[in-house]
Amino acid sequence: MTKARTPRERKAQRPDVELPALGPVGMLRWAWRQLTKMSTALVLLLLLAIAAVPGSLFPQRVQDPDEVAGYIRANPTLGPWLDRLQLFDVYSSYWFSAIYLLLFISLVGCVIPRAVQHFKAWRSKPPRTPQRISRLPQYRKVMLGGRDGAAGPTPTEAVEQAAAALKKRGYRVQPQDLGSAAPSVAAERGMIKEVGNILFHVALLAVLISVAIGSLFGYKGQKIVVEGESFVNTLVDYDSFNPGTNFNPDSLNPFSVQLTSFEATFNRDTSDPEHYGQPTDFNADLTVREGPGEQPQDVHLAVNKPLNVDGTKVYLVGNGYAPVVRVKDGEGKVAYEGPVVTVPSDSVYTSSLTLKVPDAQPDQLGFAGLLLPTAVSQEGQIPKSVDPALNNPALLLSSFSGDLGLDSGQPQNVYVLDTQHLTELNSLSSGNGPLLLDGQHRTAQLPGGKGSVEFLDVKRYVGLDIHSDPGRIPAFISFLVAFAGLIMSLFIARRRAWVRATETEDANGARCTVLEYGLLARGEDHRLGAEAEKLTGLWTSLWEDRGVREYHLNSSDKA
Known part of the structure; x- marks a missing residue:
């Protein structure tokens, strides 16, 4: 006699289910x-x-x-x-x-x-009216009867008028079973909510594309322009240049700018000594030509007010002083003459200066020191600046001679002087002391007959930041579209409503129509109950002239 197997034993003997290979x-x-x-x-x-x-x-x-x-x-x-x-x-x-x-x-x-x-x-019709409207989250019922025994609206009339009212509220409606004993209408609104969601994602795609365009074809560059000098938008005229991955030099806008003048405004309120002398405003006057042969235009450039030339923006990002010096070599020839850009180091514009003169003979010359806009000297102390304005400009220089290393092929920082292979001529630590050039002593001779240096004038310079981003405007437009789509998807509610009318009799045996309706939201909608109340008020006002015989609410707040 065969022993009966337990359910566990039968399950154990079943073959394992093999999942089909995906391929x-x-x-x-x-x-x-x-x-x-x-x-x-x-x-x-x-x-x-x-x-x-x-x-x-x-x-x-x-x-x-x-x-x-x-x-x-x-x-x-x-x-x-x-x-x-x-x-x-x-x-x-x-x-x-x-x-x-x-x-x-x-x-x-x-x-x-x-x-x-x-x-x-969007193109499909609203879904059919459910059999049990009372199970919807928001459900109401209105009984319509005529005044003074008059007949109320028929179910078909009630549904047609309800459909017209829903259409005015922005619903797209679909009457169903008109002429039957229980006609109804299905309605839906808020389809544009999903449009906003799709717009948001499409705009996000556009932002990615715009950023890619800017990083591929845009560029950024910096240029220092001294008063009276010009900048032409060509690669060789930039001090530093950061191109995009697929940047084409032929895409540079052929404009030019000339710095006519620069004015810095400083705080002169003596009642506020803590902030006295601090800069309060910077303004530059430029002459701009948008292309070869174009008429020059006078433009005012200020902080946070960039110049826009055919999509290329020019920002004012820095400023300082550029002393004009003349250097003669040991043979008495002018080896250098022009402005030298300095770098401000404090609030009173004490500025570091570096000048390399490779054309000097018989030895190359180098200078490093400070520009003091308002120099004050005290006996036994190093002169210092006490104000950022040019009240008493002075140069305090150390001088060197020898090989500057410019012919080695190694790039050098123009603001740093490598003194490793140079001979010191003047400095604070040497017996000759530093060179001091001011309003009274404009020229100084270098030791050993190496030449001379002359302090001629002081000009202002500005630092310009030039940006070209072809994806900037598309990215901004895409951002606005994304923001609008996000607002639409957050604040527009997608709802469905169904209205059904049936004929009945009231307590007095008079014919009347019962209008029942329910609402359903797609997703979270805390305003669905308020919408049901608005529809109730709409029905009441719609049939006010026909009379509302009985009016009550059922299941108004289902979960």
């Missing part, structure tokens, strides 16, 4: 669905933000190749590995581009199917 097409379909999820797009957006962090931690080759080369030399072990990982070319690296491209594909895969689906839903 290449199935794997591709699964990968596409995972990539086009909104959660995946959010993760990729976060990864893109994280991937951009190394661009601010390490020097970038597109901005300053010399600094990158110096970093690699200073870090011979770590530097080459960072270069292999493209951390010096973050924004054009394969891994940053891959994340950017995947984010773009993910958003496209999210938006297009949703847009197609919503287009179909």
